[in-house]
Amino acid sequence: MNLGSIIESGLKEIWAHWFRSLLTMFGVILGVASLVTMSAFVKGKENLLKDSLAESGGLERIIVDDNDDLPDYQKHLEDEANGMTLKDVYALQKNAPLVHSVTPVIEKRSYRGSLRVSRKGKRVRYASVKGTWPSLLEIEEHELEHGRLFSDMDDLLANTVCIIGTQIRNDLFGEYDNQGEEIIPIGEKIMINYIPFKIIGMFKQYMSEEDRKKKEEAHAAGQTVARPDFAQVRAAYMSGDRQSGTVMRIYSMKNSTIMIPINTLVSKLDSAYDRGSNMDRSLSKVAMKIYDVSTLEKSLQQVRNVLMQTHKGLEDFEFETQEGFAGDINLSIQNERISGMFIAGICLLVGGIGIVNIMLSSISERVREIGIRKSIGATNMDVFLQILTESIVIAVAGGIAGLIVSPILVNTLASFADNTTPPVMTAFAMAVAFGFSVMTGSLAGLFPAIKAAKLDPIQALRYD
Amino acid sequence: MPFLELRDIHKTYHLGGETIRALDGVSLDIDSGEFISIIGPSGSGKSTLMHILGCLDTPTSGTINLDGMMIHDASPRQLATIRNKKIGFVFQFFNLLPKLTVRQNVELPMIYSGLSGKERRERAMNSLSSVNMEDRSKHRPSQLSGGQQQRAAIARALVNDPRIIFADEPTGNLDSNTGVLILEMFDKLHQEGRTVMLVTHDPEIAAVTPRRIEIRDGKIANETDPKLAGNVPKFAQVTDIKSQKTPDMTS
Numbered sequence A: 001m002n003l004g005s006i007i008e009s010g011l012k013e014i015w016a017h018w019f020r021s022l023l024t025m026f027g028v029i030l031g032v033a034s035l036v037t038m039s040a041f042v043k044g045k046e047n048l049l050k051d052s053l054a055e056s057g058g059l060e061r062i063i064v065d066d067n068d069d070l071p072d073y074q075k076h077l078e079d080e081a082n083g084m085t086l087k088d089v090y091a092l093q094k095n096a097p098l099v100h101s102v103t104p105v106i107e108k109r110s111y112r113g114s115l116r117v118s119r120k121g122k123r124v125r126y127a128s129v130k131g132t133w134p135s136l137l138e139i140e141e142h143e144l145e146h147g148r149l150f151s152d153m154d155d156l157l158a159n160t161v162c163i164i165g166t167q168i169r170n171d172l173f174g175e176y177d178n179q180g181e182e183i184i185p186i187g188e189k190i191m192i193n194y195i196p197f198k199i200i201g202m203f204k205q206y207m208s209e210e211d212r213k214k215k216e217e218a219h220a221a222g223q224t225v226a227r228p229d230f231a232q233v234r235a236a237y238m239s240g241d242r243q244s245g246t247v248m249r250i251y252s253m254k255n256s257t258i259m260i261p262i263n264t265l266v267s268k269l270d271s272a273y274d275r276g277s278n279m280d281r282s283l284s285k286v287a288m289k290i291y292d293v294s295t296l297e298k299s300l301q302q303v304r305n306v307l308m309q310t311h312k313g314l315e316d317f318e319f320e321t322q323e324g325f326a327g328d329i330n331l332s333i334q335n336e337r338i339s340g341m342f343i344a345g346i347c348l349l350v351g352g353i354g355i356v357n358i359m360l361s362s363i364s365e366r367v368r369e370i371g372i373r374k375s376i377g378a379t380n381m382d383v384f385l386q387i388l389t390e391s392i393v394i395a396v397a398g399g400i401a402g403l404i405v406s407p408i409l410v411n412t413l414a415s416f417a418d419n420t421t422p423p424v425m426t427a428f429a430m431a432v433a434f435g436f437s438v439m440t441g442s443l444a445g446l447f448p449a450i451k452a453a454k455l456d457p458i459q460a461l462r463y464d
Numbered sequence B: 001m002p003f004l005e006l007r008d009i010h011k012t013y014h015l016g017g018e019t020i021r022a023l024d025g026v027s028l029d030i031d032s033g034e035f036i037s038i039i040g041p042s043g044s045g046k047s048t049l050m051h052i053l054g055c056l057d058t059p060t061s062g063t064i065n066l067d068g069m070m071i072h073d074a075s076p077r078q079l080a081t082i083r084n085k086k087i088g089f090v091f092q093f094f095n096l097l098p099k100l101t102v103r104q105n106v107e108l109p110m111i112y113s114g115l116s117g118k119e120r121r122e123r124a125m126n127s128l129s130s131v132n133m134e135d136r137s138k139h140r141p142s143q144l145s146g147g148q149q150q151r152a153a154i155a156r157a158l159v160n161d162p163r164i165i166f167a168d169e170p171t172g173n174l175d176s177n178t179g180v181l182i183l184e185m186f187d188k189l190h191q192e193g194r195t196v197m198l199v200t201h202d203p204e205i206a207a208v209t210p211r212r213i214e215i216r217d218g219k220i221a222n223e224t225d226p227k228l229a230g231n232v233p234k235f236a237q238v239t240d241i242k243s244q245k246t247p248d249m250t251s
Helices: A003-016 A018-055 A072-080 A086-095 A152-156 A166-172 A209-220 A230-238 A242-255 A262-269 A293-310 A323-365 A367-375 A380-416 A427-453 A457-462 B046-053 B076-086 B102-112 B117-130 B146-158 B176-191 B237-243
Strands: A061-066 A099-109 A117-119 A128-132 A144-147 A161-164 A189-192 A195-203 A257-261 A285-290 A317-321 B004-015 B018-030 B035-039 B061-066 B087-090 B164-168 B195-200 B211-216 B219-224
Touching: A003 A018, A003 A380, A018 A242, A018 A323, A018 A380, A018 A427, A061 A293, A086 A099, A086 A285, A086 A293, A099 A262, A099 A293, A117 A166, A128 A262, A152 A262, A161 A166, A161 A189, A166 A195, A166 A242, A242 A257, A257 A262, A285 A293, A293 A317, A323 A367, A323 A380, A323 A427, A367 A380, A367 A457, A367 B076, A380 A427, A380 B076, B004 B046, B018 B046, B018 B219, B035 B046, B035 B176, B046 B164, B046 B195, B076 B087, B076 B102, B087 B146, B102 B117, B102 B146, B117 B146, B146 B176, B164 B176, B176 B195
Parallel strands: A128 A257, A161 A195, B035 B195, B035 B211, B087 B164, B164 B195
Antiparallel strands: A061 A285, A061 A317, A099 A128, A099 A285, A117 A189, A144 A195, A161 A257, A189 A195, B004 B018, B004 B061, B211 B219
């Protein structure tokens, strides 16, 4: 008996009881659809998290922070520890060849109350002013869309120039003018702590791919989209959805950046500064980028060696790498994948049991038929293959139906959960789900098929 | 050499603690082209004998030589192939598959012998026309009368051109006129040179065959063989036999 006629007779048998077969298929349909849907959502989340990792500088970014908590044996030297200074930056530039670029950052944030960014009575809710060098642009993956960067001369002369993020523009100027054109406030003045700063450049708007699509669609339709402001992000962060909160925060914080030359910040915005030497001003952090992630350990060691020299052996600094973040991403994706697989696996198991059940009742209805087939020359193998094929055909049909259903399910769920990460369906996940359905069918058909093949032809012929 | 040669066949069943001797030392030679009936009351072992001859079952002991092959200890797979190629079955309850059309039913044995769809269709139609059923090929068994169903079953039994045809009470579910037609059909097959074996409890039906073997308690109790007796009942006599009071052939 060739495969074609086996499959043909399997399909006939299923069609003869189409309603029963459909009910049986539901288990497999649900299993396959849930597997594909789960992996689509996890993949979407993974993509977003990886994007945001790259957006915040990638794995090559290292930040050196102050660390007030000295090791025990150095506690008595606490007064000597004066944190990171420009001296460290220069020392690293000269002596750490594994470091690609290094830049100092002094950061002031508005929500602590020490900073006020305003223009004509409008005030920015949240801003982060960073006094730094132009190379921060590269380290923090900023992109300048309009205007220019500040130059070394701006830094040297402590010019009051700034580069702003789009959120600052939105708060102070609005996003679109009356004609619906985007406002580009290059050349305008804003007040930082009552000191006028000239806007010389603006970053591009940072947002996830999905948000960008939404925005473009909305803009085409002539509307503006309310993007999550910082309060919302904080709420999301606090309410436990830590990961998506972190992601939203990365985009939102980048958009709320104001970059000014470091000398400008020190000489114009530092009220308590004695203007002795800029070299002693302690930095908020030193940001750097290494050449290659594979040399991360060595680079860290090199940086540490240099800093131990400049800090007179005091370990009053600590490293902040993105490895933790990357590890968190992988761990959480893995967990979600496992739990999703588990649920889908149970669905397929239930579906498989349904198939076993229906095939057993089907062969007990057809004992006589099996007897007849054997009496006219069907071998045990023919009968075995026939029952097994029917079971696989049910599972495959269920699998295909599940694949057809899954995009609908994904879109429906995505539309219900508006502010979760957009799902991404992959061909690989669909192939895996389909493979599992075929496997379920084969395993489920095995026992009924063996039972049918073992029937004694004489007993089966007498059966009523 | 006989076409079918049985030597000292035993078949025992164990039911509960009891041992049942369904066949108890049966030896039999059947030549090619014979028309035989096996007769006996129910429980006599005639069905068991037919199942063993028809390769549906294997004996507990003894040897069977079918067409030069020793089949008493053949594997289930070999037996299936023999059933498919050398043996045709006709049953009392027709045993057509209700979900298939008549033609598909007749095609079934050829599916298991691996013929192509086109050849299957041709041979099925030929076989159906040999039993005058070609105009019913698209009907389902449930749309046919008993006689038509049995003719379809005969067509199915013939389709792989078997060496021997076993008919187990082939007229048991038919009225007497249709039964006669079916018996005529077996006689015709016999005339064409096939080996045909009827299994029945009814001496009247057995009377149509030249050779009659009576089974009782798992043994051959009586055998009427034209080669020995020379008294060959003709098929035309069947109706006479039916109208008269049949002589008791079992005595």
